[in-house]
Amino acid sequence: MKFRYAMVCSSNQNRSMEAHFLLKKQGFDVSSYGTGAHVKLPGPSLREPNVYDFGTPYKHMLDDLRRKDPELYKRNGILPMLKRNSLVKLAPQRWQENAADGSFDVVFTFEEKVFDMVVEDLHNRDHVLMKTVLIINLEVKDNHEEAAVGARHTADLCQEIEAAESWEESIDDIVTGYEKQHRRKLLYTISFY
Structure with a gap:
């Protein structure tokens, strides 16, 4: 089944x-x-997360974080995670x-x-x-x-x-x-x- x-x-x-x-x-x-209530991704510190609305395309989040600090978000695994997510579906629900x-x-x-x-x-x-x-x-x-x-x-x-x-x-x-x-x-x- x-x-x-x-x-x-x-x-x-x-x-x-x-x-x-x-x-x-x-x-x-x-x-x-x-x-x-929102999608929260780690930011430069615990008090500064990156916050997005549900429905925001993963590609948009990826581009946004690449603009902000590509080295930080690559090092902490967020960019690879978002790339994986974008292969699965368009946006978080x-x-x-x-x-x-x-x-x-x-x-x-x-x-x-x-x-x-x-x-x-x-x-x-x-x-x-x-x-x-x-x-x-x-x-x-x-x-x-x-x-x-x-x-x-x-x-x-x-x-x-x-x-x-x-x-x-x-x-x-x-x-x-x-x-x-x-x-x-x-x-x-x-x-x-």
Whole structure:
């Protein structure tokens, strides 16, 4: 069975897009989203992030940061990240505005506060379709190396979910097996569209 997947992180477009990039390469039907009010990318200091509206094309962000300080943004990995993102899709999308149609079977988040936001968002919607959606949180530190590891773990979990005859009956075993193998805890729940 083929599922539709959503990758959701806060606002910086690293973890969800790394997973989106890898899953897309492996032939999965996948989308990615942020949950923040804006897209925030590291700036010259913690108090000076680069802030963009959702929907701003990645190419625009790339050109903007190249103008500001190409060496800094190349060194901290932001330029390569934006280049990767631009190969995946045109612009970042916000979960709350773009994921309401009930088309996802599985939603992955990469930090607990985003998991809570997605669960709350789904809980507050009208459950017209009564279609189940599995939400899994795989805690991933927000750096380029951990995002790559998290993407591989996400792909492995997607393959196991796809291989299960019934994910509803197998999810506990899939999660337990993952946790034993990787010594990482997963949060998961089921909601509805």
